[in-house]
Amino acid sequence: xxxxxxxxxxxxxxxxxxxxxxxxxxxxxxxxxxxxxxxxxxxxxxxxxxxxxxxxxxxxxxxxxxxxxxxxxxxxxxxxxxxxxxxxxxxxxxxxxxxxxxxxxxxxxxxxxxxxxxxxxxxxxxxxxxxxxxxxxxxxxxxxxxxxxxxxxxxxxxxxxxxxxxxxxxxxxxxxxxxxxxxxxxxxxxxxxxxxxxxxxxxxxxxxxxxxxxxxxxxxxxxxxxxxxxxxxxxxxxxxxxxxxxxxxxxxxxxxxxxxxxxxxxxxxxxxxxxxxxxxxxxxxxxxxxxxxxxxxxxxxxxxxxxxxxxxxxxxxxxxxxxxxxxxxxxx
Numbered sequence: 147x148x149x150x151x152x153x154x155x156x157x158x159x160x161x162x163x164x165x166x167x168x169x170x171x172x173x174x175x176x177x178x179x180x181x182x183x184x185x186x187x188x189x190x191x192x193x194x195x196x197x198x199x200x201x202x203x204x205x206x207x208x209x210x211x212x213x214x215x216x217x218x219x220x221x222x223x224x225x226x227x228x229x230x231x232x233x234x235x236x237x238x239x240x241x242x243x244x245x246x247x248x249x250x251x252x253x254x255x256x257x258x259x260x261x262x263x264x265x266x267x268x269x270x271x272x273x274x275x276x277x278x279x280x281x282x283x284x285x286x287x288x289x290x291x292x293x294x295x296x297x298x299x300x301x302x303x304x305x306x307x308x309x310x311x312x313x314x315x316x317x318x319x320x321x322x323x324x325x326x327x328x329x330x331x332x333x334x335x336x337x338x339x340x341x342x343x344x345x346x347x348x349x350x351x352x353x354x355x356x357x358x359x360x361x362x363x364x365x366x367x368x369x370x371x372x373x374x375x376x377x378x379x380x381x382x383x384x385x386x387x388x389x390x391x392x393x394x395x396x397x398x399x400x401x402x403x404x405x406x407x408x409x410x411x412x413x414x415x416x417x418x419x420x421x422x423x424x425x426x427x428x429x430x431x432x433x434x435x436x437x438x439x440x441x442x443x444x445x446x447x448x449x450x451x452x453x454x455x456x457x458x459x460x461x462x463x464x465x466x467x468x469x470x471x472x473x474x475x476x477x478x
Contacts, residue, residue: 154343158200162220165207169472172211180220180227181235182207187216192310192319193239196248196303197232198255199224201342201445202363208473209300214307215248215471223342223445224364226254232262236271244272244316248302248323250295251279252364274316276323278302280332280453282391283360283369296363297405297442298330298453301465304474308467322464326455331392333384334451336361336368336407340444359383361407363444377414381421384452389429392456396430401437401465403453408443410450415439418450434462441473 151157158180166175166182174185187193197206197219206218216239221227236245245266249259256277263273280298302323309322336358339348342365349365352358357375358368375383394400404419406412415438426433434457442451455461469476 149341149343151343157343158220158222161200172470172472173207176217176234176238179231179234181217181231181238182210182220183217183235183238184210184212187239187241188212188311190241190243191313192243192316193217193236193241193245194248194303194307194310194319195219195232195235195239195245196299197221197227197235198250198252199226199364201340202442204440204473205300205442209303209471211469211471213311213467213469213471213476214303214474223344226252226258229258229261229265232259233265236262236266236273240266240271244274246306246310246316246319246323247273247275248299248306249275249277250299251277251292252294253291272316274320276302276320276327278327280327280330281362282331282333282387284362294362296332296334297403297451298332298455300403300441300474301330301401301453301455302326304469304476305461305464307469308464311467322460326461329456329461330453331388332451332453333387334361334407334449335359335380335384336447336449337374338409338448339367340365340408340447342445358449361444361447361449363442365444365447377417378421381418381452382425385422385425385454388452388454389431392454394429394431394454394456399432399434399457400426401435401455401457402426402433403437403441403455405442405451405453406440407447407449407451408440409446409448412439415450418452422452435465
């Protein structure tokens with residue numbers, strides 16, 4: 147697969163430079179790191195840090211901004227950032243009220259963020275951590291023990307970010323994040339694989355008439371390979387699985403996210419969204435708000451994921467709070 151890059155070894159440094167320059171009114175790069183931080187921190191609030199491997203853009207840096215994250219740590223492609231980089235991010239956002247780490251459930255991420263938190267606490271910074279595990283497709287994988295964290299992580303960023311912006315304590319911000327994690331479920335599919343720059347070849351192969359159900363965000367193959375189906379059939383299958391796993395029932399209310407995996411046209415994402423909304427209406431589950439676009443990608447993979455977040459009045463309010471993050475702008 148052809149790539150518009152320079153040296154594969156410098157992909158991350160080149161990307162971080164370009165990202166920071168494109169948003170220099172809002173972001174700064176912490177010196178000698180791959181950490182992107184808000185240029186102006188809201189004073190006296192809990193700090194929020196997330197991050198992970200690259201290749202998921204706009205995640206995670208796209209969610210740095212007032213109302214969401216204070217900093218994002220950028221790792222190598224599909225590789226956790228190192229503890230020292232995460233530690234620098236924690237120090238860069240701490241204002242004395244503590245820092246919450248939002249971590250997707252992958253073994254490398256969990257271990258490295260935990261280690262960075264321990265380093266920070268040794269210097270007197272209070273750190274708490276939440277683990278996002280919204281992917282219902284797998285219980286365990288080569289990357290994780292337990293369910294993976296995928297696009298539902300964006301809702302966690304939003305809820306925790308809004309709570310922190312309100313001046314809540316670290317315990318209160320963590321509670322809002324944990325509530326979101328408890329209520330969010332996702333599942334994805336793919337028509338093609340993706341190519342990691344260093345590898346130079348797709349991580350798996352699909353014939354023209356095949357698709358993968360239950361893919362991850364690191365180029366993993368799915369849990370089931372099937373003949374390609376219509377948008378309605380795929381949307382119905384994924385949505386049914388999520389509804390069942392989440393225990394959603396008539397009268398419940400959800401936020402919907404239709405997330406492109408990197409190279410799926412918006413036309414197709416909107417078609418999927420129509421079918422998801424039809425199924426929810428049939429099940430008498432109300433749609434509070436819908437988000438369609440690319441939020442958590444896997445390089446140039448063709449496919450999508452569906453995320454449903456069961457909302458109550460608190461979560462609806464937190465979703466509605468203003469966000470200035472470039473990938474999730476929200477105005478009251």
